Amino acid sequence: MGRYIKKRQKTLGQVPGTLVHIGEKKIEKTKITVIDYNEKDYSEKKDVSIEECRSYVRTQTVTWINIDGIHEADIIEIIGEQFGIHPLLLEDIMNTEQRPKMEDFEGQIFTVLKMLTYNEEAKRIESEQVSLVVGSNFVISFQEREGDVFDSIRERIKTSKGRIRKMGADYLAYSLIDAIVDQYFIILENFGEKIEALEEALIEYPTHKTSAKIHNLKRELTFLRRSVWPIRELINSLERGESKLIKKTTLPFLRDVYDHTINIIDTVEAFRDTISSMLDIYLTQVSNRMNETMKVLTVIATIFIPLTFIAGIYGMNFQFMPELGWKWAYPTVWGVIVAVGIAMVFFFKRKKWL
Amino acid sequence: MGRYIKKRQKTLGQVPGTLVHIGEKKIEKTKITVIDYNEKDYSEKKDVSIEECRSYVRTQTVTWINIDGIHEADIIEIIGEQFGIHPLLLEDIMNTEQRPKMEDFEGQIFTVLKMLTYNEEAKRIESEQVSLVVGSNFVISFQEREGDVFDSIRERIKTSKGRIRKMGADYLAYSLIDAIVDQYFIILENFGEKIEALEEALIEYPTHKTSAKIHNLKRELTFLRRSVWPIRELINSLERGESKLIKKTTLPFLRDVYDHTINIIDTVEAFRDTISSMLDIYLTQVSNRMNETMKVLTVIATIFIPLTFIAGIYGMNFQFMPELGWKWAYPTVWGVIVAVGIAMVFFFKRKKWL
């Protein structure tokens, strides 16, 4: 899902399901955090070992296992074995070029999403892949590195704010997806401000840089669009309620996220329209200015070239040029020059060039 | 649904269903008005308290509760509780960025629409969100501020004009939607006149301002389009008659509004086509004019540059230039100049530049 596809050669010719990390390594060591809760109890444990994880799942409580770091194939493999995740899905988890998708696989829901942030310095959207495996009473989330948009969810679980402690693993999964989707609004807001600023610049005096900025926005928007479109389908699949893992009470919430993605897609499409209009405006402006430059050149050249010619005539050194000796010749020439000049100006006025 | 997305950060990380007003505050205090009627009786009461509202709904009469102001979360929350509206819908009511939509939710129909007006000064369409909650014998309408397009409906209820007093809450909801959709025709009419004026300007002498106006129209049309397209789907959902709240006698009326939205969409698309043609015409005109400018420059320069060269030759001060002493040299040079000039003019005539 990068702007350009990344090195894949290492996976070529491998047995399908071979675990190879595709993408950039963003963390040194894999870190596992477990949050375990039900309506009454709550516990959080950091740097859990893989073996411990399994024990949590046997209980009736909801368990959220968050794994930061997806580049260590052996760890991913052990987790896969413990929770019965299909090797092809593990392969998808480790491949950061995976397209957002949802699969309902033997009693587990598997989803891949993109967590996006806008890097102001590089002027590009940065993307981190988040995979979720949802079982009947657990959610495993795989992230590329530490730091995410889930802190408010952790807070809500801890302080038992809202209904999250009363609902099951499906609601937790919904909350995570919702947090990721909500983040897209921030990016769109940022884009909206940029577009507004550019529109003003376009009206005033657009330069070469303005067009570069517009093209950059367009590129980032294309990137954003590729992350967002598949999410719509993903959530739609969840919301259709075909999986037994999704309880009926969670459906309205999924419909709500679905509405959000529609809203985001709508805005992205509107931005694309706006940006393409802006490029049109830019080209029109450039064309208009060129036209104005041409007019100035034409007016000046057209006025002075004939006048210079007249002056040139009387700069000739022929011995027999009767005019040269006439007394009123010089003022007459000036008169002609002024007359021609005025005629020209009138001509241009009529042509609306002045 | 703004041109650019508005500040959303305050909702980030909130429990879903948390009531936060997104948008501009357009009224100071929330005002509730209740109109209660059946075929025989009619009563209207302004500045009703929230508690009173509930009592109206228990009766068999049709009750229209109109709420101006959606920024006070506590009021919205109490209304939600009293009428059993899902918190996610309340969230939608308070979010003025909501896309037009329709939801059939546990015995209530919920719709969001955009009431549009064209602000001549700012040269932009202004939008006010109207949400309708339709129950078996009541309609609650939420508006951002006082003033709306429903006055004729109020009049018809009061004077018992037409069939409105004989029909139920579904017909009232239809009437409100119809009034909103009819308003779009006014905006389109306004656009039509603007386009017609611009087309004339294009034929005469299009300037930089013409193109700016076309681009402005295009932007507003894109905005209008985004408000109208979802309404088609919305009314289609209603008209398919799946909800028990919609009686069979109301269906032909909904089909009629549906026809209107199709007509509006059709016109919007035709306007878009026209505007895009107008931009093409504008660019062609600019290109044509540039071409004409170039031709004038070329003709003048091409005629006088060689002539000036000839004059320059005999302006040289060499001691041994036999021509300078010839008697007929000067008239000859004039002859050459005139001949070259005429030849040039013929050349340009053949090239169709003159």
Place this chain on the structure above:
Amino acid sequence: MGRYIKKRQKTLGQVPGTLVHIGEKKIEKTKITVIDYNEKDYSEKKDVSIEECRSYVRTQTVTWINIDGIHEADIIEIIGEQFGIHPLLLEDIMNTEQRPKMEDFEGQIFTVLKMLTYNEEAKRIESEQVSLVVGSNFVISFQEREGDVFDSIRERIKTSKGRIRKMGADYLAYSLIDAIVDQYFIILENFGEKIEALEEALIEYPTHKTSAKIHNLKRELTFLRRSVWPIRELINSLERGESKLIKKTTLPFLRDVYDHTINIIDTVEAFRDTISSMLDIYLTQVSNRMNETMKVLTVIATIFIPLTFIAGIYGMNFQFMPELGWKWAYPTVWGVIVAVGIAMVFFFKRKKWL
């Protein structure tokens, strides 16, 4: 369905089903003509009163009631009452902005179509709305004014030519629709000739007017397209044979008209393609010509500007310019000038500018 939407304000806030004429009044007084026939008998009566109409319908014969003039709301209302036409359909009949459509409404088929003619003077397609109400043994046709494309049908009924007298009201309705659709071929033929003429003009010497003509054709084609596309759907609905009013023997004929509309749409789309290609060709031609102008300017200027400079040098009045006194200086300068000129010409030949 006008190019721009017409004044609608008078209908705003009206009770739905209120009869208001939208459009231009094209006839002074409404005229009703009745043609009544079966296989054996035939009668035609002009200027029938509304009351008389009803009596015709009670018989077993096929009755065609043609109404010229749709601006008198009271007349339309009485007809509506007599034949049991829904008020919303009456509203559609009086609204000349109605989009072509078909509705199957309680035992009656209602269709709206556009009868088109090309006005050579105004260089635009003119449209007249025709609404048909088809019952089991009658067809009511509403037109905006006298004069239509149905004369050949009247003739066929009168002289019992073809099968029309042997078939029912559904075949009569088919014949009317067929006559309207056939008229579109005439318009397309006219367009085809215009396009052909423009293509030739494009190859020879396209001017500003050529592009204006192309743009005008494009606009009219867009208008035509909006009238034709909905007709396809309309006839498709009829042809699917869901209405009991359409007998099986009429279906092949409807399929035939359907084929015609497909053919028309196909041609319209092909014309659009052609016209958009023509605009491309026009712009390419303008661009090519500009290029040629530039080349002439460049060649002339580039040859003479350096030569003029040389002449300028020896026009200087310094006292100590040794060349001025040399005997062969003047011919040498001429030699240099000729050499530079020839070199330039060679340079341009290599650049393929000459």
Place this chain on the structure above:
Amino acid sequence: MGRYIKKRQKTLGQVPGTLVHIGEKKIEKTKITVIDYNEKDYSEKKDVSIEECRSYVRTQTVTWINIDGIHEADIIEIIGEQFGIHPLLLEDIMNTEQRPKMEDFEGQIFTVLKMLTYNEEAKRIESEQVSLVVGSNFVISFQEREGDVFDSIRERIKTSKGRIRKMGADYLAYSLIDAIVDQYFIILENFGEKIEALEEALIEYPTHKTSAKIHNLKRELTFLRRSVWPIRELINSLERGESKLIKKTTLPFLRDVYDHTINIIDTVEAFRDTISSMLDIYLTQVSNRMNETMKVLTVIATIFIPLTFIAGIYGMNFQFMPELGWKWAYPTVWGVIVAVGIAMVFFFKRKKWL
């Protein structure tokens, strides 16, 4: 199906099913040829009378009746009567503007196709309409004139090559359609060569003619596309096997022709893409060349205009110009001129204009 629609006025107002020839008359007299065969026997008879035809059809053998010439309405009518063909289909047979289509009509399959050839001189595709009526043991083919692409089929029937003599009328119909579709590949091959040649011309030195050729190809491709697209649907209808006339053993062959049409459509679309890219390249080239022309003009003018000014200064005739008397003035001016020239060249080098 012409480039522009042909005269239709003569059919206007006619009873539907009236036989009128639309198109160009391409043969003097209608000619009927009958080929009659089964696995064992074979007979071919030219210039058969219409009455004889009927007798062939009563036998169990497969009969192929080929009719060259479709402009004689009386002959077509008699054939129609003898074989029970619906008048509307006869009308379609005589209308050479008919779009390719397939109809399953009371135990007969009716198809219209276009036989295409590329006319190198007129540089346009020429089209001949072929209609097929397929019964249980006969195929009637209608062509506009003598000469077709079916000779190899005649040969295969005569010499009993392949399976054709063992199969029924449906296989014969398939063979005819296959021969027509195969012909399209020849046209595409021809187009492919033209495109390749044009691409090379584009890289070398594209002229005005190159662009005219590209536009011509584009137009012909649009025409081809209109003939091919409906054929896909046509064969798909046949291949879905809904008609009892099509035996199961013939289905794989129809699927094969279907594949061919998909392949042709695919190629046509790819050619359209290529041609539109070529137009882009052409415009880029023109733009690039214009730019180069401008640069040469700018460089020459910018270098010599200031130098000419300097020369002009010392060509002035003031009595008190001290420089004129200085000894080193003339060489100094030359120095300045050379210095300015060199500075200019450096400036242009930095601007990458040289």
Place this chain on the structure above:
Amino acid sequence: MGRYIKKRQKTLGQVPGTLVHIGEKKIEKTKITVIDYNEKDYSEKKDVSIEECRSYVRTQTVTWINIDGIHEADIIEIIGEQFGIHPLLLEDIMNTEQRPKMEDFEGQIFTVLKMLTYNEEAKRIESEQVSLVVGSNFVISFQEREGDVFDSIRERIKTSKGRIRKMGADYLAYSLIDAIVDQYFIILENFGEKIEALEEALIEYPTHKTSAKIHNLKRELTFLRRSVWPIRELINSLERGESKLIKKTTLPFLRDVYDHTINIIDTVEAFRDTISSMLDIYLTQVSNRMNETMKVLTVIATIFIPLTFIAGIYGMNFQFMPELGWKWAYPTVWGVIVAVGIAMVFFFKRKKWL
């Protein structure tokens, strides 16, 4: 599937199912290799005769018959007879212009795919057609020449790596398809690098070559797209699990390849978008540079043309020009010249041309 369609004339008029090789002959003699395996045993035999092949298929082991060379019609025919492949499919195998497709044909699955490699020298994608015939316990693969992307699969079978030895012929077919699809990622990666390099070139100083490279990439991408799109449909047909030959355990793997093709199509579409943006940027850059060139020309010409005129005036040789005798005339003229020059510069500063 070539860029342009290849010579087809030799197949014209042939009996359908006639085996004719269409394409380039890439190998001298057909070579058959057989790999035969089950969970326990493994054998590989090169240069097998056609007759031997048949014997392998009777056993319970999985047999992979690989045939390099598809130009020898007699060999293909014998294979077809031995394995009961329909003549039309044999025709497809020998026609290298075949579009990728899948057919389920009397207990055999037939697929055609394109194996792609990027030829750096010719700067074009090269394509080799691979056809697979899958039976209950065998896979026959037809290739145009020796050398393919299947070596890793051969290795996995030999060393019994992964699950391939435990699965049936359907899994083998999946593995072959997967290997071909994986190869596309390599090509996309290559394209990605090219695009990135071009983007940098675009920002720095785009030349004529940059645009040629972009257009070349676009053409190759169009070619790639035509190979990839049908594969999506192909795998989708397989994955829907309608064929009995595909076992349930193989379905997740097919879904995985399906995901890969979606990913590839997604990337191809994104590349197309990027390339079309790059062409826009290129044109904008050219337009900007032209504008700059024009500005320099205009500034220089506009400053010096009037000044040269002034100098020209006082170069005239009239006897009665009082200024010529004035003492301060010359410095005054210089003053005027400097003043005009400065005024011009200010004018241009205000116009933002300097």
